[in-house]
Amino acid sequence: MFSDRTNWKLAHNRLTEALEKVRAGGTRILDLTASNPTRIELHYDAQTILGALTSPSALDYDPQAKGLPSARQAVARYYSAEHAADLDAEKIILTASTSEGYSYVFRLLCNAGDELLVPKPSYPLFEFLADLQDVKLVPYPLIYDHGWQIDFHSMQLALTPRTRGVVVVHPNNPTGSYVRENEFEQLNAFCRAHNLAVIADEVFLDFPLDGRRHRSFADNQEVLTFTLSGLSKISAMPQMKVSWIVTSGPQSQVNEAMARLEVIADTYLSMNAPIQWAVPVLLEQRKEIQRQLMSRVKANLSELDRRLAAQQACQRLAVEGGWYVVLRVPVTQTDEDLAIRLIEEDGVLVHPGHFYDFPGDGHLVLSLINREDEFAEGITRLLITMRHTRQLFASIFLSAALMSPIGAIAMPVPQDDHERHEQEEHERRVYDPDYRDYHNWDAREDEAYRHWLEVKHRTYVEYDRLDAKMQHEYWKWRHKHAEHEEHEEHEHH
């Protein structure tokens, strides 16, 4: 009864299942994948935002395929103010999401089975969008060599007579890499030579971490170009459902494309009136929201760097912009198994690299927009596990019965006698009275530690069954332990 194109494997993946299970047990998960800006305690100017949605003009129905002119003009002003691009509002079409923008452009360019070249690694939504439009995606690799680069040689090899365009994500999610100036030129030359369109996703354009403003594709005149962006990232308001397509390039192609796109948009008329009247105000809000987000992202990135500098188990890859960062981790298991382990043992959610089609294991993707305290705590847990992964520790357990009648918590210890001896020596140093005084341990923590020593060779743990307070105690303890280890590693170097 159903189409092949919707014949997706809809079963939950193992990571989602593990997450649901741990959450159902009442454990609070530290979400290092947080990407919903409305739930990370940014300060939005509620009065202005909600006020903008009550324009009396919204009582009028004015079905305009491309969207209301006042909203499109506001988008053009944004490009002029932020990206020195002088755009004609008549070449802008409003859509309800960037995804909708993609689907219009895919429909415009491709017959069923036609191909588009897409970066790899990149954003996983493409697959579904392409399935729905009967388009075939052919990946071209981004290669990591002193930062991420487009592999133009592979792009050339990926070309077939059915190729219609090249998708670039500028900067890419999750690699955080912008299309460089020289790549911009190469891409134009490639597309011109093969009569291809460029589809540029610029939702993260305004979030540079390298202190530079990067050129937008919105006024690229060299080849037919569709630039996609919207309020979901620019003003951190995904709930408002406002995005756009800017069309640029050789005049005759632009005119033809706009005429056809207008019919596609007219078929759906997906923008509602109140939101369109609000666009100028909501776009203006970007200034304050971007300021907050940039400061959040930079603070989290520098905290991450500070923590990474004190260990050797993992490193981060270079990032130029956007909300995400990629960690390179030891490949002792698949990324998915590692991510599941982090959920089950540490209560930390990260994305395994394979979600984004990384070519091999050894990559985790973290979001940088979460609250600083959550982020720091998540990194602590993550790095403890990475350190122990590297050292091939086995697990034994900390009982916390003193504070909870059932308590017992997983703790890492060495596997063989020699390692065990070293670990005990280490613990003796970590927990000597001076060290404890120095860190102002309180009586509860002392008791917890003494108790842990007593029971540490027991082999069963029920972390999930600890109450929230005990879980918190446990993490405080591990945090201190980690700080001390970092301190020692520093000293050692």
Ligand SMILES: Cc1ncc(COP(=O)(O)O)c(C=O)c1O
């Ligand atoms: C690269 C990229 N493009 C597009 C989107 C989706 O944007 P929208 O909410 O406007 O559909 C996302 C969302 O995370 C994204 O990462």
